[in-house]
Amino acid sequence: MKLASLLSAVVLSTLSLAAGDYDALGKAMRHALPQASTVAVVCDSTSSKAAVEAISGALPGMKVIVVDVKGQQDMGKALTTLGSRHPDAVVLVAGDKVAGDGSSAASFLIQRMAAAKVPTVATTEAAVRQGAVLGVGPGTGGKLLANAKVAALTGVIIPPGASQI
Helix, strand or coil: HHHHHCCCCCHHHHHHHHHHHHHHHHHHCCCCCCCCEEECCCCCCCCCCHHHHHHHHCCCEEEEEEEECHHHHHHHHHHHHHHCCCEEECCCCCCCCCCCCCCCCHHHHEEEEECCCCEEEEHHHHHHHHCCCEEEEEEEECCCCCHHHHHHHHHCCCCCCEEEE
């Protein structure tokens, strides 16, 4: 019984940490993309379930579309789905095993979304360097980062105080 209680406490504390990871990003998105009502998350939905729930919690009032990918081979299909669902932004899940920051799948997604004038946002500096418009969270040390070149391409207003990369 004690082991079950301990495991429950660990799981609950992990979920609350994950929730906090996206709160600052949600705030930055509301400022930079005030018209956004629908966001998409492209990830392996099974392994990134807690992150998807945290993203949904950090974006109250926004519709969150989850596009499930199990490998690189699913990225083309994901782009087709995104094209038909028309999200206002795409949120990257930093540790996702398929489309996480730094991966070739994330680069592919970021580039295609920017070409379609759909901004990508994230929680790490690596993603902003890859082409995500905004990044704030644990992977930025809590500092708001912006990619000015991609912001101009996608029509995103860079929030005051953002460090431009």
